[in-house]
Amino acid sequence: MATKTDNLRGLPAFRAVPSLGPVIEVRNLSKRYGNTVAVDGLTFTVRPGRVTGFLGPNGAGKSTTMRMMLDLDRPSGGQVRIDGMRYRQLSEPLRRVGALLDAGAVHPGRSAYHHLLWLAQSNRIPKARVREVLELVGLADVARKRVRGFSLGMGQRLGIAAALLGDPPVLLFDEPVNGLDPEGVLWIRHLMKGLAAEGRTVFVSSHLMSEMALTAAHLVVIGRGRLLADTTVDDFIAAHARSYVRIRTPEPERMRDALTAAGIVVRQAADGALEANGAQASEIGELAAAHGLTVHEVSTQSATLEEAFMRLTGDTVEYRAVGGQR
Template identity: 80%
Template sequence: MNRVIEVENLSKRYGDTVAVDGLSFTVRPGRVTGFLGPNGAGKSTTMRMILGLDHPSGGQVRIEGGSYRQLREPLRRVGALLEAGAVHPRRSAYAHLLWLAQSNRIPKARVRAVLALTGLDGVARKRAGGFSLGMTQRLGIAAALLGDPPVLLLDEPVNGLDPEGILWIRNLMNALAGEGRTVLVSSHLMGETALTAQHLVVIGRGRLLADTTVREFIQANSRSYVRIRTPEPELMRDALAAAGLSVKQAADGALEVDEAGPEAVGEVVAANGLTVHEVSVQSASLEEAFMRLTRDAVDYRAAGR
């Protein structure tokens, strides 16, 4: 079965504003794909076009080889979380899910199953209007999972969840991908994405910036280095340079050595009898890599103090 999402030369204009600009990428099954970009990058617009909620100005999207609108009983094929709060406030969690299930010939037993899976079975008969943000989010996730779909699109799924809930959804997404499902997750939380996703699609101003694994993305767009604090910075700098190591000075006075491990730095320190207060490896992070890659694609930037 073809569980691939194919986005091909996708574009969307609103008057003179270009929200998505010739975007192409493929989301494959068996892994969690993180969908990243600054505010206004076009992520939500792209996801809405994938689901047929917005009509493209150009290009096309295929799910299982065709458009979303061509799918029979779409909840059985694609599960989506875009607006968790899109539920009538006077309707109970059970009634909301039952209505969705009946629209796609999904058995009642599945309603009870997703309520239990999302931890909402104890409040199933309560009105959704009284739910907390986290409970509303869980209800949205339950709706996405209702048809046991092979393809999932989740926009900011950890929004409003407590730490236990974040761990739960992280494990759930990886378990679903491990079953061979296609999972596309949009998020602003770099740390959480680093723990969840195996592949990344990164866009900026509606254009594709990266389509690669998390590891390759971090390696290509950030740096790892050894940080050194010493009361003898000039002597340390000279000793490191004499050993052929490239050294920079940070804003706080610490020294930073690229392309060398702590072992090489330690040998220089020992050979020259120097005093150090810190020698630590500063590992590259997804957040740093994302900030470096998207710094020219940010539309809204806060002023520094």
């Protein structure tokens, strides 16, 4: 991976990768802990050249699935193949798969440099690569400091550096923006999209719907260990959320009659505004003018990934808060 940066934003300048990376194939994957089913017959494929978001409520089985991808947990059934092989079959695996599952899994007495150095030596990665990834993630100035003094965001950057160390074609990130400040969030977003643009296979688990909407091109969504969706972001939003035109008027009954007569489906919101489906804001504005109706607001409310996710996974939430303000 190139380490040259854009001086204006500090973002990595990526090289072009001529061939696409390997696929991750998950087939009928299951994991049981006694009578508890954590993962239940998952089947999906993660393809190169795009960021694939991995979504699900807390307890859905995302982390367990990613651990099984890396042979950290043994499946109760099914299998995972990376380029046709199990992770444990890969020689020098850090050169093939980079992963961030737990940024805190670092000896606190080691420096950032020596943590990465022993990882590099274990996979015959050149020593110079350690300095390259420290510069890439913005930790070069603290490379010799002990990890116990790192902030949450600095620890996260070190975990990302470890994932990038072997310049692998496959990358797995579990909650990569955890602890990062706004600049760091922007940086990791560009990093992941840039890695995918190089032809790498990038699989990212996150609870931040706003970030997934900006970063991922494809989604795998699970609930209670089962596959709920495997589709593009745009198709997922279109299938599970709705866009509508919001209308506020002092003449709601007349407006409703005019909309219904025009074949536009309309309903009343809790605050008294009307919500019209299947029409453009301009069309409704012209309709109101033609009927001499007064309107205070005509605005398009676009569907969001968060709304689509909540609608699809609402019945699979394991831990749900009860009550409102106190």
